[in-house]
Amino acid sequence: MKITGDQQLIKKMNKTIVLNTIRQQQPLSRADISSVIGLNKATVSSLVSELIESQLVSEIGPGESSGGRKPTLLLFNRSAGFAIGVDIRVNDLLAVLVDMEGNVVREKTVPLEDYSPGKVLDQIRKTIRGLMRRLPASPYGVVGIGIGVPGLVDEKSQVISAPNLGWDNVDLYEALSAEFGSNIHIDNEANAGAIGEKLYGAGRDSKDLIYLSIGIGIGSGIIVGGDLYRGTSNFSGEVGHMTVAENGPLCRCGNRGCWETLASEKALLDQAGTLWKDHSPSLEDILKEAKQGNEQVLTLLEQIGSQLGVGLANLVNILNPELIVIGNRLSLAGDYLRQAMLSTLGKRSLSYHRKQTHVDFAKLGIRSTALGAASLPITAFLAEPDVSVTEAALNS
Incomplete structure (x- = not known):
């Protein structure tokens, strides 16, 4: 019985490998798949037939010939579900x-x-x-x-x-x-x-990245070696609560000087509130004024960018990531934050650590999550x- 069970498990694993290979490198022929994953052609052909029958894979016609009969190319059926x-x-x-x-x-x-x-x-x-x-x-x-x-x-x-x-x-x-x-x-x-940007956005080619979700608070998703790092209790990534100012503003967590009290969307809105007399401004209000050249608003965005750079320097020094992606609502202000943020990051991070770290804004916009x-x-x-x-x- 155990042998049968093992054979079924191996077949299931091999089918998943074949399917993922087609998804990641399509279009491919059966011979291409065999060459990429090292399974013999007969096994690959059998597994591909099952995937076609289940409508997860489809044949799209002949590819280029390498001397013999033209191979039939395969595509993952993205509309299967x-x-x-x-x-x-x-x-x-x-x-x-x-x-x-x-x-x-x-x-x-x-x-x-x-x-x-x-x-x-x-x-x-x-x-x-x-x-x-x-x-x-x-x-x-x-x-x-x-x-x-x-x-x-x-x-x-x-x-x-x-x-x-x-x-x-x-x-x-x-x-x-x-x-x-x-x-x-x-x-x-x-x-x-973080998973969204890794699969579909700015992190497609990066194995080590930090995704920063900056809205009312600041959270992070950390990917190491291509996999999400979750920590011992599944609670990793609360970078918004690292202390960046010992006697800074009181945070909702009870601590003072947390990064998110100085560099989040909420921090921006709270500080911008003193510039609007008739209503509490939205991020869209702030961006509209920045686009029109409002010097007070531009200065405020520069200050938020600088505070953002302080926290980024800590992350670069501690984790030495390949890529940091800034997402969620504050990423909409990226053009006004970038210069001060990168300048502060450059001054406060260790040169060897930041040398190969790239900082970008989410390619998926507010759809990342x-x-x-x-x-x-x-x-x-x-x-x-x-x-x-x-x-x-x-x-x-």
């Missing part, structure tokens, strides 16, 4: 419907006025149902859902704490799985953002490529 990614933010939630390669098919932004878990869950359910309507035809339908949360999420997908939402010990998975199935993934929004969250159920689904079309249709 879809996933939904949800980014729960402090003022709204962003939800995207994507194909199996992360291309956005539909998206929706919904304002949040009541942050209580029940109300937010109702809005998530409503938004997911809305995206699932008029779903493009596919053999697998929606394969799963990923959700990014601005707070601490443990290894069991339990939201332990989300201070900006006022949440403690909220079980989103239990609340959503009864209606939407078991392939639901909950993660910290910065972790999801939603797209990263959507990738989680896709990855889980494709790790089980033995599912049949009939089984998927019954469960979609």
